[in-house]
Amino acid sequence: MIIDTHKLLGSLFYQATSKEQLVTIVEALVESEVLSEECLQALRGEDEDALAAEFSRLFEGVGDMPAPPWGSVYLDKDRVVFGASTVEYRQFLELNQIELDTGLREPEDQFGLMLFAHAYLLENNNINSAGELLEGYLLTWSSVYLEKLNKASELSFYKKLSVDVIDWFKYLTSEYNLNVATKKLYID
Structure with missing residues (x-):
């Protein structure tokens, strides 16, 4: 279940899609009890053009990005993409034989991409590395990012x-007794 959940969640934070596609994804996540019915109702009430514009603003960097979706922005003192934390995460991916080739020059520590990487590790029965990705990389900064979002x-x-x-x-942290690494975060 977590594999599909993280693929679907990753797509919400990484891939621009139509409102119809968003509704299908969110319905599946509500059925899995990952997202709330309120989230689905909020989506149904949104205008398609407004959703597209907001996705661009929040995730693609059109204009000022009020909540950048890259871990290095929160983990590096200089608050830059492609910072030291990105390099560290890239090494983790290489050790686990994961090559993220999106066709764009972008940091691998994008929130949605990290969810895709987690799903990939689980699909390949690499449970220890999947846990390490959550504990040592994604969950170290995700709550601050999501609050800003x-x-x-x-x-x-x-x-x-x-x-x-x-x-x-x-829920995941509690259910799987995850021991999330404490890292210094650089936030406003």
């Missing part, structure tokens, strides 16, 4: 999505 979004859907994903990660 919640405050930055102008749409109810992304506000509800961010809260639901925070709750999902709390």
Whole structure:
């Protein structure tokens, strides 16, 4: 279940899709009890053009990015993409024979891409590395990012999505006794 969940969640944070596709994804995540019915209702109430514009603003860097989706922005003192934490994460991916080739020059520590990498590790029965990805990389900064996303979004859907994903990660941390590494975060 977590494999499919993280693929679907990853797509919400990485791939621009139509409202119809978003509804299908969110319905599946509501059925799996990962997202709330309120999140789905918020999505249904959004305008398609507004969703597309907000996705671009929040995830693609159109204009000022109020909640950058890259771990290095929160983990590196200089708050830059492709920082030292990105290099460290890239080495982790290489050790686990994961090559993320999106066709773009972008950091691998993008929130949605990290969810895809986690799903890939689980698909390949690499349970220890999947746990390490959560404990040592993604969960170290994700709650701060998701809280910023919640405050930055102008749409109810992304506000509800961010809260639901925070709750999902709390559930995973508790259910699987994850020991999340404490890392210094650089935030406003």
